[in-house]
Amino acid sequence: MITIYTRNGCSFCEDIKFFMKQNGIKFLEKNLSEKKIYYDELVELGATGVPYTLIKNQSYTGFNEIVKTELSNYDK
Numbered sequence: 001m002i003t004i005y006t007r008n009g010c011s012f013c014e015d016i017k018f019f020m021k022q023n024g025i026k027f028l029e030k031n032l033s034e035k036k037i038y039y040d041e042l043v044e045l046g047a048t049g050v051p052y053t054l055i056k057n058q059s060y061t062g063f064n065e066i067v068k069t070e071l072s073n074y075d076k
Contacts, residue, residue, distance in 0.1 A: 001028055002074065005042050005052040008033035013051045016063040016071075025071055 002020070004027055006013035020027050030038040032050065042052060045059065053060045053067060055074060060067045 001026065002071070003028045003030060003054040005030045005032060005038060005047065005050050007031060007050050010050055012063040016051045016053065016067065019063070019068065020071060023072065025074060 002025065004013070004016060004020075006017070006029055008031065017027075017029065019025075030041065032039045032042065042050075045052070045054075047059070047061060049061050051061075051063055053071075055070050058070070060070065
């Protein structure tokens with residue numbers, strides 16, 4: 001399962017969620033604006049921003065061509 005950390009008002013977060021839904025990729029969203037525990041998890045992971053995506057023990061910050069390629073290659 002792919003996990004993405006997001007927050008309200010983040011356009012890149014909306015973009016990555018739209019991309020994943022359009023491509024039938026299942027994911028678990030952890031919205032920092034909804035639960036403080038998600039923020040604490042993100043800090044513990046050493047993340048520097050959102051969207052922060054975890055794919056098979058690899059982490060990615062932002063939404064760019066590298067993330068799109070990794071998501072597209074993910075075995076659903």
